Amino acid sequence: MQYIKVNERCNGCGLCFQLNMYIQENDDGNAEPIYGVAIKNVDKERVKKVVSSCPTKALLIENKQITTKKGHEGIREIIDDLNLWIEKQSVTMLDRGVFGPPDKEEVESLARSLSNECMYRGTRRQTSESKARSNAKECFERYCYSENAWRNVVRKVLVDYTVKHMKPYYTREDSNESAYYIYNISARKKLGETYEEIKNILPDNELTKEWQEFSCYPDKYIVQSVEDFNFWKGDVSVMSEVKGWLSDKSYYLSDLEVDGYSDGGFFSRKGTYWAFYGSGVDEFCTDLADAIMSLFKYDLEPEEKVNSLLKIYETQFKNELQKKAKELERLL
């Protein structure tokens, strides 16, 4: 059986796209063979002409034959070859740390967003020094230090991280957006070649074209654990991890100062006063950002989560292929 192969020299000129039953254009504009489709005898001359006129010599005609035997012996060999191929299939596991940490600048920017409200409200002018001080402390507590203030920052980072890195692993569409797409393509290529070979040996066999169709994606409930990665440790557990990294509130307020002036005379208690946080608020934001970054360094293991899913998928993938191989036994 002969198949078209395209090497890395392809410059995407498109001259070979006229062979649209054997060649298609990929997203980069390069030619790629339609996998598993053998060149028909009637097309061989035309294909040879197009291949030889490729300006960069990127096209090749590849000979592939699983068996030279005929009849049932040939079918037996084809089935054995398919089973051997299935045995060798494996899903690539992820190395620890391959996703990397979240973008530090983005995390810091999110953490600093808390300080805006705090600075705005906490430094408002008050009528007395004590009011200015207590307002500043209260605003720091409410808009920065309390869990209610920063937990959405943590959640946002987790959700963004999940979508950015783990989306291919919970995407179940048949497209290159999914991490499982390459395995499906590989299976379709092999099944296509097997089908062509069988048709060549036994043209009138009962195997239909649908046999070579293949689509294997994990079930929704299986990928849910990866999709909900941001929940995996539980919201409470994640928040307490972050909290553990933050210093005591008094530490961040140690630089707090109040300035202002009195309105009236010696006995007057009224005036205009405002607070300065010093470096306390900025330090808190930095600590929060560091705490979130450390979650990914020490606590969360997203690659492990994905690997457990990939192991399940590998078993499922092989089972589906073995079903295909079993169907071929009927031909014997």
Added chain:
Amino acid sequence: MLTEILVTGMVIKGIRDINTSCNLDEEARQKYMKAFKRSAEAENALEKKREKLEKRLKNVIRKKEAIIEYTVPEFSEVYGVIQKVNIKNTNNTNNNLPILTISDIQEINNLNSMSISLTKGVSDMAALGELLLYGSGAMVKDSERYLSAARSQNRMANVACEQAKNMETVLDAIISRADRIANLLVGLNQLFTLSIEEAKRIISNNGTDVQQYNDYDKHVLMTCVNIAKAVADSIKIPVLDKNGKVAKEALCMIKTGEVYLSKLKELNQFL
């Protein structure tokens, strides 16, 4: 007794309040998570669309480069001989094909000189600069200009998603335009290549003596030159204008090119 009932009632109310508060907290948490996820997915989709746009714009440049690097030098060899043969344009060859003018010939010569500069190993940026004159180099930069992207802090996830969708629509329009131009270039390049081959065959049979050329032979040579003109015009078609917007005037050029291509395909039997 009454005290006990009151205390029990208060405890139950307290537990209920805590429960309601927890439920509300949970509801709020889920709402936030959904909003964050929607927004993150919208950003992600927009990022993917941007990547696709860059690929498709680069694809147009590659199609143009392929014509200039490979097909035009082949044509230059043939054109030199065609000029020696000195075939005059006649109206009865094919009325639907454009007649070459001096400026057309200059444009083809420009294509040729561009191909020479490329084969001399001009840097990528210089080559891109050349293509900029033909409207294609601005595309890659302009795709970045079109990135407004939802960078908001997700307080208004719906707004962010809506903005992202609108931006995706814009990018889709550019991608569609780029693909249309790329397909036109591929079609013209295929016919151009066939036409050059046929012209070479005829020239090798007949030499430079115009007397040796019958009507069919002349028709083939003229068609080859006319396709060259169409290719030179099509390479000029920009995807985006200077302001980074889809070039409206280019639509007319694309349609003209497509009509010409379909007519050429019908005439292909004569090549």
